[in-house]
Amino acid sequence: MTAPTEARRATTALAAHRGDSSRFRENTVAAIESALEAGAPTIEIDVRTTQDSEVILLHDATLERLWGLDSRIADLTWPEVCELGGGDLRIPRLADVLPLFEGSPSTLLIDMDSTGPALAAQAVVAACAAAARERGASPANVAWCGLLDAMRLIREADADAAIWMPWADSEPPTAADLEGLAPSVVNLPHLVVGPALVDAVHALGARVSCWTVDDVVQARHLQAIGVDSITTNRLQDLRDALGDGALATGTPAAEAAESPADSRRRARLVASALGSWAIEYVRTHPVGDVATKKNPADHVTEIDRAIERGVRAVIGAQFPEHSFVGEEYGGSADGGPCWYLDPVDGTANLANGVPWTSFSLALVEGGVPVVAVVADPWRGVVVEAQAGEGAWVGSRRLLLPEADWDRSVDPLRGAIVSTELAGHRPWHGMLDLVDALADRFCTTRIMGSGTLTLAGVALGHGAGAVIGSFGAVDHLAAALIVREAGGVVLDENGRDTLFPSWGGILAARDRRTAEALFALWRNGIACDASRG
Numbered sequence: 001m002t003a004p005t006e007a008r009r010a011t012t013a014l015a016a017h018r019g020d021s022s023r024f025r026e027n028t029v030a031a032i033e034s035a036l037e038a039g040a041p042t043i044e045i046d047v048r049t050t051q052d053s054e055v056i057l058l059h060d061a062t063l064e065r066l067w068g069l070d071s072r073i074a075d076l077t078w079p080e081v082c083e084l085g086g087g088d089l090r091i092p093r094l095a096d097v098l099p100l101f102e103g104s105p106s107t108l109l110i111d112m113d114s115t116g117p118a119l120a121a122q123a124v125v126a127a128c129a130a131a132a133r134e135r136g137a138s139p140a141n142v143a144w145c146g147l148l149d150a151m152r153l154i155r156e157a158d159a160d161a162a163i164w165m166p167w168a169d170s171e172p173p174t175a176a177d178l179e180g181l182a183p184s185v186v187n188l189p190h191l192v193v194g195p196a197l198v199d200a201v202h203a204l205g206a207r208v209s210c211w212t213v214d215d216v217v218q219a220r221h222l223q224a225i226g227v228d229s230i231t232t233n234r235l236q237d238l239r240d241a242l243g244d245g246a247l248a249t250g251t252p253a254a255e256a257a258e259s260p261a262d263s264r265r266r267a268r269l270v271a272s273a274l275g276s277w278a279i280e281y282v283r284t285h286p287v288g289d290v291a292t293k294k295n296p297a298d299h300v301t302e303i304d305r306a307i308e309r310g311v312r313a314v315i316g317a318q319f320p321e322h323s324f325v326g327e328e329y330g331g332s333a334d335g336g337p338c339w340y341l342d343p344v345d346g347t348a349n350l351a352n353g354v355p356w357t358s359f360s361l362a363l364v365e366g367g368v369p370v371v372a373v374v375a376d377p378w379r380g381v382v383v384e385a386q387a388g389e390g391a392w393v394g395s396r397r398l399l400l401p402e403a404d405w406d407r408s409v410d411p412l413r414g415a416i417v418s419t420e421l422a423g424h425r426p427w428h429g430m431l432d433l434v435d436a437l438a439d440r441f442c443t444t445r446i447m448g449s450g451t452l453t454l455a456g457v458a459l460g461h462g463a464g465a466v467i468g469s470f471g472a473v474d475h476l477a478a479a480l481i482v483r484e485a486g487g488v489v490l491d492e493n494g495r496d497t498l499f500p501s502w503g504g505i506l507a508a509r510d511r512r513t514a515e516a517l518f519a520l521w522r523n524g525i526a527c528d529a530s531r532g
Contacts, residue, residue: 012223014238015042015109015231017212018059022233025066027057029088032097036106038235044109044145047094047117054078055094055121074116094121098128101140109164112146118153126158145187155181164209168192170313172200185209185229190218191273194317195225202226215269216241217262221318224258263319267363267371268386270318275375275382278307278343278359282350282377290351297424299351304328307343311361315339322363327473338364342473346449348424358451362476369498372477372484374455383455383481391458391484398458398485403510411513412442412520415463418453419446427468427504432524440520454478457507458485464508464517470500482507488514492522 019031020038027045035043046059050073063069063076067084081091094110101108110121129139144154145164154161165183167173170192178186186201190210201208211231213219219230219238232238258266281303288302308328315324323338325331327345339361344350346357359375370387383398385391391398403411417437419430434444445462447453453465455478467475470491479489479498488511490496492503506521508514 012227012242013041013229014235014242015044015209015211015229016040016235017044017231017233018046019043020235022235022237025085025089027059027092028090029092029097029100032100033088035235036100036104038239040106040235042107042109042143042229042231044111044231045094045097046111046113047121048073048112049117049120050074050076050078050081052077053120054081055117055124056081057092057094057097094124095128098125098140098142099132101142102132102137104140107141107143107162109143109145111144112150114147115150115153118150119157122154122157122161143185145185148181151181151183165206170194170197170317172197173204175204178204178206187211190222190230191270191314192317193222193225193227194320196320197317198226213238215266217266218269220262221258221266264363264365264370264386267319268373268384268389270314271361271363271371271373272382272384274311274314274361275359275373275384277310279375279377279380279382281307281310282344282357282359287350295423297348299347300328301344301347301351303350304344304347307359308341311341311343325473333364340364340369340472340476342451342471345451345474346447349448354448356447356449356452358449358455360451360474360477362472362480364472364476364499367499369476369480372480374451374477374481376452383458385477385481385484387480387484389484391481393459398481400458400460400486400509402486403512410440411510411516412437412440412463414441415513416443416445416461417517418456418462418465419444420448420450420453420467421446422468429521429525429528430468432527433466433520436520436524450474451478454505454507455481457487457509458482460509463513464506466504466506466517466521468504470503470505472499475505479505479507490514490518492525494518494522 016035018026020034021031023034024031032043045057047055048058049055058073061072063071084090112118125142132139143162143164144151148166151163151165155163163181163183164185164187165181167186167188173186183206185207187209190213193210198208207228209229210222210227213230213232214234216238219241222230223242285303291300292298293300305328308326312324323334325338325340327342342360344357345360349356355378361373362369363371372385374383381393383393437444450467451474454475456462457465458481483489483498488508489498490506491500506518508517
């Protein structure tokens, strides 16, 4: 991590996401009052409008997630909404919440994902402020965030409004981007926030806020690079991590360099988030035009390129000192930490409508992978691993069962072994391997994604896998995942290695299966070579 400079020694405060949402139902009076009692400097809420134009607190457009009702809030009247829940855990109106902030140092940050509620919400804020002044009370401190067009409407209605401008690019905004809206804060997803961006926004006279951060290591990193505000669901946990000042006036950025353990944990967090993002991107974007690279069977799509660009931007922001090697845009390792990415492994499948592709991202330190993520867009699965910390799918640890083979039993008999073509052709020795496996009553599968083929061993998909030619961007992540799940990974010389220097790579569920499969692999290569 880049050491904080004098310019970055700002203060970092916390914003309670939808109130104290880890303790109470989000966007309710109970959640808001809890955050106020905790002293949160900022409390973020979401607003929408009902059918009869009441401005209410709700994030989703429907009531399904929180209330189990397949109803759109825009189709319900306020009296109908009042029938849901009770007390301070029901859906409140904005007008009911604003008085809670009168005389409070905390700011109510009003968020919206469409232009619909903007002017109605601004009118409610203005009316409540006027009513507070008539009573001799100090009006609520209010700020606004959300959709850019909605923020423009707020600015047109109120020249003095405090606006948190949305920004989603790792490249910082310019003065021209801020002109007109005149935001006090630039509000970004935390993954794109790096030290250079923080410095650039501060130079423009604005503050930096990011969302939504629930990991204490990532929060400390953001604090260290000078982020001014962090939006979180875990208000108390991050307060404990950043110091009590984070719930008051902000706490000074940490001076100490990030520890190697924290850096690696943060790398895993970032990689996992990128895997989830890649799944969503593949599933929500059309394939579009398909181009080719080396030959007509070597496909590339805009999805490949867009995902790689997105990953490079995030890694560049989070780990600017790391090098990067990608399938589509290349790169080279410089001896330090290096990331290896294949944004879409199995592009031929994607281009031809076959739902079997994957995302592969690995961090290499000292010549070995230490963090790995493989994502399967079509089944919505993210598999992650960290050296010495195991392989995981969500909260489920992957542990291949220890084999207790009877030496008279063939570990390949009745099993499935997977492999992949070398592009669009069999690799040297592959057909001999397939024949030899068939003689052992072992079935071969070729699915079209080397990443999934190797990683599948860790998931219990078959006995093993053989890839004729190792590729770092394709296979490093899967190799670490198999090793951390308790499997065996060998190179073409039979050595236990996760980063072969040449030749192919083999993964198996246990040592005996690996040895049996390795013997057939090497024999297949020899048979093919003997035929010239």
